[in-house]
Amino acid sequence: xxxxxxxxxxxxxxxxxxxxxxxxxxxxxxxxxxxxxxxxxxxxxxxxxxxxxxxxxxxxxxxxxxxxxxxxxxxxxxxxxxxxxxxxxxxxxxxxxxxxxxxxxxxxxxxxxxxxxxxxxxxxxxxxxxxxxxxxxxxxxxxxxxxxxxxxxxxxxxxxxxxxxxxxxxxxxxxxxxxxxxxxxxxxxxxxxxxxxxxxxxxxxxxxxxxxxxxxxxxxxxxxxxxxxxxxxxxxxxxxxxxxxxxxxxxxxxxxxxxxxxxxxxxxxxxxxxxxxxxxxxxxxxxxxxxxxxxxxxxxxxxxxxxxxxxxxxxxxxxxxxxxxxxxxxxxx
Amino acid sequence: xxxxxxxxxxxxxxxxxxxxxxxxxxxxxxxxxxxxxxxxxxxxxxxxxxxxxxxxxxxxxxxxxxxxxxxxxxxxxxxxxxxxxxxxxxxxxxxxxxxxxxxxxxxxxxxxxxxxxxxxxxxxxxxxxxxxxxxxxxxxxxxxxxxxxxxxxxxxxxxxxxxxxxxxxxxxxxxxxxxxxxxxxxxxxxxxxxxxxxxxxxxxxxxxxxxxxxxxxxxxxxxxxxxxxxxxxxxxxxxxxxxxxxxxxxxxxxxxxxxxxxxxxxxxxxxxxxxxxxxxxxxxxxxxxxxxxxxxxxxxxxxxxxxxxxxxxxxxxxxxxxxxxxxxxxxxxxxxxxxxxxxxxxxxxxxxxxxxxxxxxxxxxxxxxxxxxxxxxxxxxxxxxxxxxxxxxxxxxxxxxxxxxxxxxxxxxxxxxxxxxxxxxxxxxxxxxxxxxxxxxxxxxxxxxxxxxxxxxxxxxxxxxxxxxxxxxxxxxxxxxxxxxxxxxxxxxxxxxxxxxxxxxxxxxxxxxxxxxxxxxxxxxxxxxxxxxxxxxxxxx
Numbered sequence: 001x002x003x004x005x006x007x008x009x010x011x012x013x014x015x016x017x018x019x020x021x022x023x024x025x026x027x028x029x030x031x032x033x034x035x036x037x038x039x040x041x042x043x044x045x046x047x048x049x050x051x052x053x054x055x056x057x058x059x060x061x062x063x064x065x066x067x068x069x070x071x072x073x074x075x076x077x078x079x080x081x082x083x084x085x086x087x088x089x090x091x092x093x094x095x096x097x098x099x100x101x102x103x104x105x106x107x108x109x110x111x112x113x114x115x116x117x118x119x120x121x122x123x124x125x126x127x128x129x130x131x132x133x134x135x136x137x138x139x140x141x142x143x144x145x146x147x148x149x150x151x152x153x154x155x156x157x158x159x160x161x162x163x164x165x166x167x168x169x170x171x172x173x174x175x176x177x178x179x180x181x182x183x184x185x186x187x188x189x190x191x192x193x194x195x196x197x198x199x200x201x202x203x204x205x206x207x208x209x210x211x212x213x214x215x216x217x218x219x220x221x222x223x224x225x226x227x228x229x230x231x232x233x234x235x236x237x238x239x240x241x242x243x244x245x246x247x248x249x250x251x252x253x254x255x256x257x258x259x260x261x262x263x264x265x266x267x268x269x270x271x272x273x274x275x276x277x278x279x280x281x282x283x284x285x286x287x288x289x290x291x292x293x294x295x296x297x298x299x300x301x302x303x304x305x306x307x308x309x310x311x312x313x314x315x316x317x318x319x320x321x322x323x324x325x326x327x328x329x330x331x332x333x
Numbered sequence: 334x335x336x337x338x339x340x341x342x343x344x345x346x347x348x349x350x351x352x353x354x355x356x357x358x359x360x361x362x363x364x365x366x367x368x369x370x371x372x373x374x375x376x377x378x379x380x381x382x383x384x385x386x387x388x389x390x391x392x393x394x395x396x397x398x399x400x401x402x403x404x405x406x407x408x409x410x411x412x413x414x415x416x417x418x419x420x421x422x423x424x425x426x427x428x429x430x431x432x433x434x435x436x437x438x439x440x441x442x443x444x445x446x447x448x449x450x451x452x453x454x455x456x457x458x459x460x461x462x463x464x465x466x467x468x469x470x471x472x473x474x475x476x477x478x479x480x481x482x483x484x485x486x487x488x489x490x491x492x493x494x495x496x497x498x499x500x501x502x503x504x505x506x507x508x509x510x511x512x513x514x515x516x517x518x519x520x521x522x523x524x525x526x527x528x529x530x531x532x533x534x535x536x537x538x539x540x541x542x543x544x545x546x547x548x549x550x551x552x553x554x555x556x557x558x559x560x561x562x563x564x565x566x567x568x569x570x571x572x573x574x575x576x577x578x579x580x581x582x583x584x585x586x587x588x589x590x591x592x593x594x595x596x597x598x599x600x601x602x603x604x605x606x607x608x609x610x611x612x613x614x615x616x617x618x619x620x621x622x623x624x625x626x627x628x629x630x631x632x633x634x635x636x637x638x639x640x641x642x643x644x645x646x647x648x649x650x651x652x653x654x655x656x657x658x659x660x661x662x663x664x665x666x667x668x669x670x671x672x673x674x675x676x677x678x679x680x681x682x683x684x685x686x687x688x689x690x691x692x693x694x695x696x697x698x699x700x701x702x703x704x705x706x707x708x709x710x711x712x713x714x715x716x717x718x719x720x721x722x723x724x725x726x727x728x729x730x731x732x733x734x735x736x737x738x739x740x741x742x743x744x745x746x747x748x749x750x751x752x753x754x755x756x757x758x759x760x761x762x763x764x765x766x767x768x769x770x771x772x773x774x775x776x777x778x779x780x781x782x783x784x785x786x787x788x789x790x791x792x793x794x795x796x797x798x799x800x801x802x803x804x805x806x807x808x809x810x811x812x813x814x815x816x817x818x819x820x821x822x823x824x825x826x827x828x829x830x831x832x833x834x835x836x837x838x839x840x841x842x843x844x845x846x847x848x849x850x851x852x853x854x855x856x857x858x859x860x861x862x863x864x865x866x867x868x869x870x871x872x873x874x
Binding site for chain 2: 001002003004005011014015018019022025026029030033034036037040041044045046050051052053055056057058059062063066067070071074075077078080081082083084085086088089090106139140141143145147148150151152153154156157158159161174176177178179180181182183184185186187189
């Protein structure tokens, strides 16, 4: 039986350090007060001969001291912990990360790798590589929690949330939904497999994923491209700038709306434009796009985003995360 | 005895009608106690079901839906109909006017109305349980509650909505009572600290409760009329719900804990036979908790999607709110110094309170601290933490107060030896139940799980065994207190040798509280000889 969880991510040791500092403070104050109460209870029990002359009824200096000193003890912990929080929730450190998309729904986790592999309630990742999760829920609020990594982030419907981490130890770990989400909340669980980079490559190249002409599954960008061609290109394709804005080079740019708002074209913007096109109409265009709600699901939105992103970031098009072998093969053809 | 007993508030009028139409704050307090007991039994039996289910990793005793309903009913009933009203509505109602030397609260009719509103709200709550139950958790998080749950959410939020008004009425009544009804000489800094604590609590009740009323009203509206407020599929914002919910529900935690803290101040002063050390600090700390308690709510949202800057502000303020609580603990402890300490049952409960509150309060820091909260949020660590505060401490404080004032309330003495045992059993049972849950939480066991992974079983079994001990302690208390009502020895005016107006009137008090005109001529808690002996002007009432 264990009393402490494993430390299997880059964050785990630091979270634990702060935990132990807080634990030390807790023990210090609890035992301090308990011993004081026991000692004083014995010494000043009714009938004891202890000296009770001139009992103090207040002592401002002492009271200020025990207000201010514990507070000052808390401040460094607050600062340290806040610093860690910013680090844990800031995706800025994640350039070159493996971007994995997560869709939570009652009651399962649906996960897709940039190289196209999809899995349910399992997450296979390579050790010692930054992993960035982009997550959305299809229904209610869920929370993506891996205790041994000390990471957790709520997965909301209609808004993307992200978190990142780096697994540091090969092994099998629990994945839990931490936000109550209805009947089978306690079955919305899974397993995280942290693998050596070689094993991860092997896992990616398994034939069970299906084959395209390059001998591998379609990447998310490629799947997004297919969707784009069939669903979007009729209006947003090359040479159609009169009907609808071109999406090349769109990603991350600020755009001006018909009502004068300026909005950065990020993941949330693209997603909302697919589902609620009339919410944000680009300046100079008519509000004529139909909603694709019910026709394109959350997973496909991730793929379209990956494709649009790849239009402005060629390295994504090349697929930073494609197995090297298949990439070479691709260039040959 | 040849001389007929003077009538007291219990026997001056008899019959159910005399109770249901009473304007006497003491009777209303007792009526609150009865309703609270009903809900304590409902919520407690749900806890028993939960702990029985969690004995094994598989969900084998209840179905998932039944389990989800059990913990929701457990939370909703115990929060809204037990923990929030327990001390203010029962002990506050009974004692507060007595303690300030008043004949009743400022608005006796409003007081009776608040009980009716509370009870009607409770009936709606029971209806929600009977007609389908409710499975959202006591937090009613959207969009699950508004668009996904098929249970009696509307009845439950109606119940909460109605019950909220009784809190507001009680709070308003106390504020006016404390401002306007104090006896001559009862200055603000001569008020018993229990009165200060209830004053601070009343401010929270009046200012925060309307927000939960609005919030649950909007939940009902979204559920019934599909108006998009919280459900993003309808154009709403689910995080907005969390802000509004916790804007009330965090201060509500202070509604639950401040009044028991006031009880502890009374008991510690009495059984140390000494004025509370640093009276002013303790009084002001109640107000500080009430005020800062209003601006920490978003610490429940650290993993929900809060900007990192607001997370830092809320984390800092949460560290800050720990200070006035710590001050109270240190000041109680310092009161022991050069005291003359008597160990009778209320003191057992008070010391138990301090122990549980230390652990409950300090573990709050693990959750206030941002980096660690990411790990602990929504795990058993949180469950253990808030049970230590809201249940361990609050119920310990409530029971302490109930034992302290029981002779005054009923005019009877209970079995003192059993009461001491009960305090010890409850303290040990509580720790046995909830301490393992801290470890479970650190290991990553999420809350509200019907089934769980095998490795958590040992700790869950510990917790369930502890719950059995705890349940036994509560039942024991219930039995000997009930027994004393019928068979207890007659209580003297002042069985503990305590200070305060309530101890100079009869036990139980006459309907008008005092046969004399109370005048305060000394500091509060003037136990030591360096204070004047109590002096009471005996005039015809």
